[in-house]
Amino acid sequence: xxxxxYCYHCGLEERDLIKTIPSGDIKTNRVAxxxxxxxxxxxxxxxxxxxxxxxxxxxEEECHNVTGSKKARSRIEYLKKILxxxxxxxxxxxxxxxxxxxxxxxxxxxxxx
Amino acid sequence: xxxxxxxxxxxxxxxxxxxxxxxxxxCRACVTVCCAGGQKEVEVMGSIIRIDRKKRNKAVExxxxxxxxxxxxxxxxxxxxxxxxSEVVLSLACGVGVNMLAETYPKKLILxxxxxxxMGITEEQGVWSERCIGCGDCILGKTAGLCPxxxxxKGLLNGPCLGSNNGKCEVFPENDCVWYLIYKRLxxxxxxxKLKAIIPPKDWAKGQPPRKIIREDIRL
Numbered sequence: 001x002x003x004x005x006y007c008y009h010c011g012l013e014e015r016d017l018i019k020t021i022p023s024g025d026i027k028t029n030r031v032a033x034x035x036x037x038x039x040x041x042x043x044x045x046x047x048x049x050x051x052x053x054x055x056x057x058x059x060e061e062e063c064h065n066v067t068g069s070k071k072a073r074s075r076i077e078y079l080k081k082i083l084x085x086x087x088x089x090x091x092x093x094x095x096x097x098x099x100x101x102x103x104x105x106x107x108x109x110x111x112x113x
Numbered sequence: 114x115x116x117x118x119x120x121x122x123x124x125x126x127x128x129x130x131x132x133x134x135x136x137x138x139x140c141r142a143c144v145t146v147c148c149a150g151g152q153k154e155v156e157v158m159g160s161i162i163r164i165d166r167k168k169r170n171k172a173v174e175x176x177x178x179x180x181x182x183x184x185x186x187x188x189x190x191x192x193x194x195x196x197x198x199s200e201v202v203l204s205l206a207c208g209v210g211v212n213m214l215a216e217t218y219p220k221k222l223i224l225x226x227x228x229x230x231x232m233g234i235t236e237e238q239g240v241w242s243e244r245c246i247g248c249g250d251c252i253l254g255k256t257a258g259l260c261p262x263x264x265x266x267k268g269l270l271n272g273p274c275l276g277s278n279n280g281k282c283e284v285f286p287e288n289d290c291v292w293y294l295i296y297k298r299l300x301x302x303x304x305x306x307k308l309k310a311i312i313p314p315k316d317w318a319k320g321q322p323p324r325k326i327i328r329e330d331i332r333l
Contacts, residue, residue, distance in 0.1 A: 039157055040156055040157050040160065043160035043161065044160060046160075046164055047160055047164055082122060082161060085121060085123055086122060086161065086164060086165055086168070088164075088168070
């Protein structure tokens, strides 16, 4: 299962995610800002059977709430350390920056960490 | 407050190996403020343990609770039945809380999930630093309220040392020299003459563990 968290303000809609992720089993969660995401939400997703988690958010310099994307990244880094200690793939959680554009046709994912 | 941080997950999981019913017990006092053992950290710990066991196809039941204080046995009554039911208690309190649990429940295995660090302040969200070593013989009245024992790596009672450079510490250059800060504060308070008084060597016996304070006037 692929679990996606995506920011309300970035240029993504649920239908875009379903097209983007090449997996039939996908669960999407829209959040007010990726700064809302914490390690507990991500751990719960892993517990529920997620093999891959994507967090789609605004680029750091374009975050609607100024520091939300930065917070999300640092929390994902913290979670990666936990995953390493658990002997799991640390790249099973990824932050994907999506430019803040209105039209879904115009967005392109330009950074995958 | 007491500042603590989580032990490595490897160490915690090794301690818990073989136990199937685990009570994860947090504390709403200091360790909640320093984000090491509050409600959220208890839930994170529970999730980590369950993911680990699921990965290895081993059964586990986790119970997650947080009580007001673990350094005071009166609060254990809220979770007494859960402590009795569980095989092991993983405490996310400081070392004091773990001790209190162990003394209160002599037949129950109590394990620490945190390493207790020091008594300190919150500098900013996510940054804590030491301010008191609990020496038992406070000299803050002589040092403008700033403790050289807690903040000077050399523990100088009559500083600064010759290494103090532009107000920065010689040992940890990223830190302010506490004796420079003491000087600045005393100058601002117009009490620089306090620096002329030599602080005598401390009586470290007052800080010798195990320490105990007894107040007969408030005992029941």
